[in-house]
Amino acid sequence: MNTVEILKQYIKEELMNGAGGDLDVNENLLASGIIDSLGVLRLVSFVEERFNIEVPDEDVTLDNFQSIQAITDYLTQLQSA
Amino acid sequence: MMKTDVVIVGGGPGGAATAVFLAKHGIQSIIIEKEQFPRFHIGESMTGECGNMVRAMGLEEEMLKRNHPVKYGVLVYGQGGNNTFWVPVMKRDEQGNLQDSFTWQVRRSDFDKMVLDHAIAQGATLIQGQATKVLRAEDGAVCGVQVRLADGSVEEIHAEVVVDASGAATFLSNAGVASKKERGKYDRQVAVYSHVKGAIRDEQDNTLIFYEKKNHWGWFIPIDAETVSIGVVAPSDYYRAYEGDMRSYFLQQMHKINPELSKRVPDVELVEEVRATSNYSYHVKQFTGKGFLCVGDSHRFIDPIFSFGLHFALTEARLAAQAIAGYMNGENRDAENPFADYQAYSELGMDVIEDLVDCFWENPLSFAFFVHTRYVDDFIDLFAGRVYQDPPSPGLQAIRKVNAKARAKKTAVSAQAYA
Numbered sequence: 001m002n003t004v005e006i007l008k009q010y011i012k013e014e015l016m017n018g019a020g021g022d023l024d025v026n027e028n029l030l031a032s033g034i035i036d037s038l039g040v041l042r043l044v045s046f047v048e049e050r051f052n053i054e055v056p057d058e059d060v061t062l063d064n065f066q067s068i069q070a071i072t073d074y075l076t077q078l079q080s081a
Numbered sequence: 082m083m084k085t086d087v088v089i090v091g092g093g094p095g096g097a098a099t100a101v102f103l104a105k106h107g108i109q110s111i112i113i114e115k116e117q118f119p120r121f122h123i124g125e126s127m128t129g130e131c132g133n134m135v136r137a138m139g140l141e142e143e144m145l146k147r148n149h150p151v152k153y154g155v156l157v158y159g160q161g162g163n164n165t166f167w168v169p170v171m172k173r174d175e176q177g178n179l180q181d182s183f184t185w186q187v188r189r190s191d192f193d194k195m196v197l198d199h200a201i202a203q204g205a206t207l208i209q210g211q212a213t214k215v216l217r218a219e220d221g222a223v224c225g226v227q228v229r230l231a232d233g234s235v236e237e238i239h240a241e242v243v244v245d246a247s248g249a250a251t252f253l254s255n256a257g258v259a260s261k262k263e264r265g266k267y268d269r270q271v272a273v274y275s276h277v278k279g280a281i282r283d284e285q286d287n288t289l290i291f292y293e294k295k296n297h298w299g300w301f302i303p304i305d306a307e308t309v310s311i312g313v314v315a316p317s318d319y320y321r322a323y324e325g326d327m328r329s330y331f332l333q334q335m336h337k338i339n340p341e342l343s344k345r346v347p348d349v350e351l352v353e354e355v356r357a358t359s360n361y362s363y364h365v366k367q368f369t370g371k372g373f374l375c376v377g378d379s380h381r382f383i384d385p386i387f388s389f390g391l392h393f394a395l396t397e398a399r400l401a402a403q404a405i406a407g408y409m410n411g412e413n414r415d416a417e418n419p420f421a422d423y424q425a426y427s428e429l430g431m432d433v434i435e436d437l438v439d440c441f442w443e444n445p446l447s448f449a450f451f452v453h454t455r456y457v458d459d460f461i462d463l464f465a466g467r468v469y470q471d472p473p474s475p476g477l478q479a480i481r482k483v484n485a486k487a488r489a490k491k492t493a494v495s496a497q498a499y500a
Contacts, residue, residue, distance in 0.1 A: 037164045041450050057455070057479035058486040060447040 003051075003075060007068045010046055015039045025068040040065055047071060053078060085111045087405060088226055088240040089205075090212045090253075093122065095377035095394035096246030097196040100205035101138045102402030108409060109204065111238055113228055115211040118197055119190035123274060123358065124390035125310050126152065126288045126302050129170040129465035132184030134395035140199060149185040149192070150286035150303040155387070155464060157290045159445075162341040166452050168464040179458060186288060188304040210236070215243065215256045215373075223258060223372030242405050245368075245375040246394070252379065254365045259375055265362030266435070267384040270296055271320040273331050273357045274312030276304065277349040288388060291339035295442055298386065299338045301345060308352060313338060314385070317359060328355045361385075368427075369420035376401050381431050384438045392466045397427050426469065433468040433477060440480040443487045451479055 001009070008023050015035045029035050035043070044065060048055055053075075055064075064074040087103055089096040092114030100110045127135070135144060154169040172182040201207055214227035216237060225239040245253040253259040282303060283289075289301040297319065302310040313334040323330045328351075336343040361382055368380035377394035404423035413419035441448045452460045459476025473481070 037159060037446060037449055038453070040446060041453055044450055045454060056482075057447070057451075058482040060450045060483075061444060061486075062446050065446070 003072050004068055006050060007043075007047075007071055010050075011035065011043070011068070014046070015042065023068065025072070027068075028066050029068075030062065030066060043071075047075070051075060083111065083236060083238045085109050085206070085238065085240050086409065087111075087242045087244055088113065088238045089244045089246055090226060091246035091248060091250075091379070092116075092118065092197045092200075092207060093193055093246060093248055093394065094196050094391055095248070095379070095398050096244065097193070097200040097205075098134065098138060098395050098398035099244050099246060099376055099401055100200035101196070101203050102399045103405060104200070104203035104205065106402060106406035106409075108402075108406060109206075110200075110244075111206045111208055111240070112197070112200060113208050113210055113212050113226070113238070114197070115209070117209070118194040120193075121353070121356075122189035122193060123272075123310075123312070123356070124385065124388075125189055125304050126155075126186045126300075126388035126391075127184040128388060128392040129172060129182055129184050130467060131392040131395050132170070132182075133172070134399060135185070137399065138196070138199065138395075140195070143195060143199075144185055147191065147195070148306065149187045150305065151183045152186050152287055153181075153183050153285055155288045155290060157292060158339055158341040159292050160294065160339070162339055164449065166449060168452065168461060170465060171461050172465070173462075173467070179461060186286065186302050186304055186310075188308070208236075208238075212247075212252055215253070215258050218372075221371065223370070241372070241409060243373045244401060244405075245373065245379040246377060246398075248378040249361075249382065250379070251363075251365060251375075253368070253373060253375055254380070258370070258373060259365050259380065260367035261365070263364045263366065264360075265364050265381075265383060266439070267296070267362035268360045269317045270314055270361065271317050271357055271359040272312050272314045272361065272385065273320070273327060273334070273355060274300075274310065275331060275351050275355045276308050276310050276353040277346065278307050278309075278352050279349040280309040280311070281345045281347070282309065289341070289345075290386065291342045292445075293338045297338070299334065299342050300385075301342060311335060311342075311346065312385075320359075327357055331355045367424075369424040370418050374401055374404070374420045374423060380427075383431060383435050386438060386441070387434070387464060389434050389466065393427075393431065396430070396466065400426060430468040433463070433473075436477065436480050436484055437463055439484050439487075444483050447479075447483045451476055455479070 086108045087110040089112045092112045156167050171179045174180050210228040210230040212226045213229050216225040218224040223243050228236050254262050286303040291299040297315045299313045365380040368375035376397045408419050456476030459474040
């Protein structure tokens with residue numbers, strides 16, 4: 001599975017309790033009400049565990065975690081740094 | 082003319098506690114207070130360390146006897162009543178481990194009078210009157226104040242040290258002794274508040290905070306068995322745009338800010354007038370010197386959201402008393418500023434809380450992640466008011482990194498706008 005699929009699967013199964021159809025990678029997860037901010041926090045922890053990275057303190061921002069695309073971009077940037 | 086060791090301007094908790102801690106060092110003081118206590122004051126919730134200052138003054142038994150509501154923590158409700166976070170009041174034991182603890186919420190008219198009476202019982206002298214002028218010795222050092230007494234007569238009080246505990250009146254800054262008052266970051270806000278009866282309370286009487294959006298929030302603080310203090314804070318522009326009087330604004334906001342607040346106040350009776358405080362954040366940067374120092378609100382007020390008003394009044398009172406005791410025992414007698422260390426230390430603590438508040442408003446997601454997940458214990462320490470730790474805890478360092486990034490981003494945006 002690629003990053004996008006891994007994230008989609010986690011969000012659907014763990015944060016949306018299996019509900020929801022296809023998730024748009026650009027959809028703003030928090031603003032559209034798909035998950036609440038506690039959900040975002042779980043997502044941050046999941047990303048750390050699943051991809052074996054530590055998100056630096058200053059990077060836990062909405063910009064980096066607001067959509068599947070944003071997280072994917074952020075991970076690419078982190079891994080190439 | 083009267084003479085004493087230390088003259089304290091202001092008989093609120095900062096001034097009265099300074100007198101109590103000075104008395105423990107065997108130092109005499111005179112407190113000048115213009116109002117008759119009890120009198121109304123806002124700022125009713127204490128941090129954990131603030132509660133420990135009350136204990137250090139020997140007042141725990143009295144506090145419990147008076148049935149002030151016990152506070153086990155602060156509960157913050159996010160927008161729409163979702164995403165709560167809870168920070169318990171905990172203390173550090175002798176091994177440095179966190180242990181359950183509690184602090185209080187108080188009706189300030191009762192509490193402030195209790196502390197002032199305690200100061201008098203410990204030997205402080207209370208003079209009812211208004212400090213009108215600062216007295217200076219030939220070398221320019223502050224050496225007392227002039228006071229207009231209740232009967233209109235004028236008295237000079239000479240002392241080794243003048244302590245400004247005048248609160249928002251900022252006596253020494255206005256007198257040109259401490260530096261000028263600068264506007265703080267949180268100065269375009271209005272707090273509107275009152276006391277209510279009939280509110281629906283939780284099982285425990287904790288401090289509740291309700292977030293609406295950035296710089297727009299409310300508080301719910303039980304202050305006795307029947308009464309709850311409620312306040313709503315909003316940007317000044319938002320408040321000004323409301324058509325109607327302050328009371329109707331207050332009632333409207335109680336039901337508008339957050340469903341978790343609204344459901345607790347279905348049918349309440351206002352038992353205090355509705356009051357407002359605006360533009361409340363300020364900073365006096367040079368607040369100590371030869372013969373003087375400032376305590377608490379008389380030099381700086383940040384933002385009321387995490388209940389640090391009484392905290393700084395009492396913790397700085399103890400620090401000030403220690404610094405003065407050292408000075409009276411011959412320390413720093415020839416120093417340019419005998420209280421420079423006290424000033425630096427006080428600023429350090431207030432800076433930490435400003436950083437905490439900045440992070441909460443500027444980057445709520447990072448803040449929530451640190452509180453919930455990454456730096457749980459460090460945030461318990463910060464909320465308790467353990468703010469003088471050196472080196473800074475990892476949690477505080479994280480806050481500073483987040484704030485620095487937010488500032489850099491803002492600077493970049495405004496540079497772009499001007500390009």
